[in-house]
Structures are given as structure tokens and as C-alpha cells.
Amino acid sequence: MLTPLNGKTVIVTGASRGIGKGIAEVFAKQGANVAVVARDLVNAESCAAEIRKNGGKAEAFKGDVASLDSMNELAEAVVNKFGGIDILCSNAGIFPNSLIENMSVDEWDIVMNTNARGTLFAVKACLPYLKDAEYGRIILTSSITGPVTGYVGWSHYGASKAAQLGFMRSAALELAAHNITINAVMPGNIMTEGLEEMGDDYLKSMIATIPLKRIGHVEDIAYAALFLASKEASYITAQTIVIDGGQIIPESLEALV
Template sequence: MTDNDRNDARPLAGRVALVTGGTMGIGRGISTVLREHGATVAVTGVTEKECQKAREDGFTAYQLDVRDPDSCRKVVGQVADQCGGLDILASNAGIYPQADIATITTEQMEQIFDINVFGTIRMVQAASDLLAASGQGRVVVTSSITGNITGYPGWSHYGATKAAQMGFVRSAAIELAAKNITVNAVLPGNILTPGLKDMGQQYLDRMAQSVPLGFLGEPEDIGQAVAFLASPGARYITGQQIIVDGGQILPESPEALDDIR
């Protein structure tokens, strides 16, 4: 870190962040906010087309399938070489296909666990030595209120992966504390990603009605929480979760919101 970096008011100035799944949706919001806070940001995407668009917008981008351990290690090494180390891992890559319990296949279950859970673990494995060398390493996992706090029909397998991520976060936080690496998670509620917008305005309006604040969050709202957990101000926070949902989980029933509308 240079003297200019120390004088920069942005809390992440001089730090290098890698955001998996950072080319779109919540990941793009995280990447944008981390960069606004001063970090040098590298992102990964599943397709080269996604990566090229991110490069055009000023990000360093790598094509990555987190199901491949060798590719995870390779990309982490490339980020360190190109950007000068690694201080922050935002493990955000994930999928959320809908499937009923009666019809979900073994292949579907294996795929979602391989990406959402094992992919997170693989990235932490690949990055831990570099994060330790940073002296102030940060891991922030994008989990969800689904599976940890709430449930929703059709997403039982997704919810299971998100709960599994939190099990990993808590134990990993203890194990990596000796290397001065903190491990935390952000749990989004309904966020206005392209996938959610595709559900239609009527669906969005209904979802917003279930949120006490009365509106759905933006990907940058998740980015702000990630930026805090990645910052020096969060150095004494580890193994924890921040729920970012506009109060969605708070009402005991829909009627609890009637008096504030």
C-alpha cells in the first residue's frame, strides 16, 4: 500500500478483490461498490461473453466454472499476478433453479450443491494462502435468507445449499482466524436482479408488498454490506451474517403490515 493509498478516504483503497459471479446481478452490484470504495476488482463469469462485457466496463475478468478446482486455483493465481496480490474474496457465484421436491433429480441436486456449496469451499481453499499473506484477508459469502431464515416452495434444494454455506462460514471463520482472515456472509432478500425482473411486474409488486420498507433492494445494496465486511472497520467481525432484506423476514404474518400501509 502506498502513501497515496493511505491518504485515500475510500476504505478499500489499495486492496485487491475477487468477486466470483461478478459479471451480472448481485455479483455486478458487489463488484461496482467495491470499486467505488477504492478496491482493484477482478470478476469471474461463466461465459467469455459475460467477461468481455465486464472488461469493457473496466473490470479485470476471467472465465471460471467454480466446479473445477484447477480452474479456481489458476484464476486466483492470475488475479494475484495481474493485480498484485489478493485481499478480499467475495464468493458470490451461484445458481437458483426452481424444482419441486417430487420431481427434482439427483443431477439437479448435485449441480446446485457443486456450484453453491463446493464452489464456495473451493474458492476459499484456492485463495486462503494469498489472503493470509495480505495480513487482513476477508472472505464474504453471498448466502440467502432462503434456507437460513425462510423457506419457499420450489427452492428446497436451493435453501439447503444456502444453509450449508452458513455452516461452512462459521467453522471456516474459526479455522482461518489464525491467519488473520475473517469469514462472513451477506443474506439477501428479494433483490432486483435480471432474473427477478423476468418474473414480471405483477410478481415484483407482490414481493414488494411483503417488505416493510415497501420496495425491493438493488444489487448495490448487497454490495454495500459486502464492502463493510471487507473493510478495516469490520476487522473484529467474523463468522457472522448480515441480513439485507428491507425487513422482509420480520412480519409474523401479512396482516402485520396492514397498519403501516
């Protein structure tokens, strides 16, 4: 059993929906003070209110990971509310579809600024406070797409997710001196609003490639993040956990039984 997170404060970016919301809910169940962060404060408040209704501690905050000023203001606001920052779940990300031949520079920059540079800004803003924590934890939401697999139309997304892992490995060396660990979860296909928008044909094609024969749940990612944020994970840093139902294992569909 993991040590409860009572009294610990976690920031979850991109927490108003999908994987981020699942992470926020699971951390709240473990006793953490949860800062629910999203660009849309109304959506963030909806998530925070739901957590409070279920007995958890949560407050909504507006924040844009693509802006360092916004992240600095967020970190200061969270510290003013909860007294410190112990855990950062850098989860915010976007995944628009665009073929290379049609992709504009602006499209590339928007994805990279949100997913890759946004990771830097979130970590940079929280770092002074994580240094003051009993132990600091940073968990990045990367993906199997980019670091391991590819998908048509997601070259910018894949590049951004691979960039997160390169950042993580060097960051771990800097952060270790301050008793801060940084690790990443790498989701496969997880049932979120965004995945539902891909349509039934996409879902069926993905399930056909997954040995466990189902799409994952947000809780599958959240509990892996919870472990990496725990006191018990103190000797783990710069590592990744693939959470994909075995999707990356088979060489082809013929390898599935």
C-alpha cells in the first residue's frame, strides 16, 4: 500500500477533461490537495467541484502551459492557496491531425509550444517550490506515439512527445540534487473525449491491435502516475511506464491470438 498523500499538493495541468481529470480525481481520493488547471476556468471549476462533492480537496486555476508568465502566476497562486507544491503532473497536451504536406509552420509551433515547451514552462515555474518540498515529484504525460510508434497525421504530436522524454532524462540529472524525481507515463489508446471524437471506425481499428482487446481507462494512467508520485517511488527517476494494453508488442495482427 502506498503512503497516503494527505497534506501534499499536486498540480495537474490539462485537468478539466480526459486523462488529466482522471489523474486529478485519483490523487484527490488519496488525500492530496489538487490544483485543477486548465485554460478554461469554467471547465476547471466543474472538475474541482465534482472532486469536492466526492469528498476531495480541489481548487480550480486558470493556466496556459504555453505561457511562462501564466505558469509562474499559477504556481504562485497554488502556493498561496495550499502552502506549497509537492507534485507536478504535466499533462496538458493537444493532438490535432495534419498531414506533413498540408501542415503549416503555425500548426507545428502550436503543438510543440503546448506539448514540449509547455512541459518546460510547467516544470520551470514549479521548480522553486518543489525544491522546498519534503520530496518533489514530476510526472509527464507522454505517449507511445512518437517515442515508440507513429500515426499518420501526428508527426508534430509524435515529435513533441518524444521531446518530452529527452527533456526528462537531462532534467533528472539536474533535479536529483534537490531530491526531485521526474518520470513519464506513456499512454496508448485511452477512452477520453478526444478519442471518442475519432469515431467508431478508429476505435475498432485500435482495439484490433491491442492484445487485451479493449481501450484503456483514464484510471489506468492515473494510478501509474500515482505510484510515480508516491514516497515509495523515491528511487525511480528518468523512467517511463508504457500503459497500452500491450499494443506495442505484436509485430503484426497475425501475432495476436
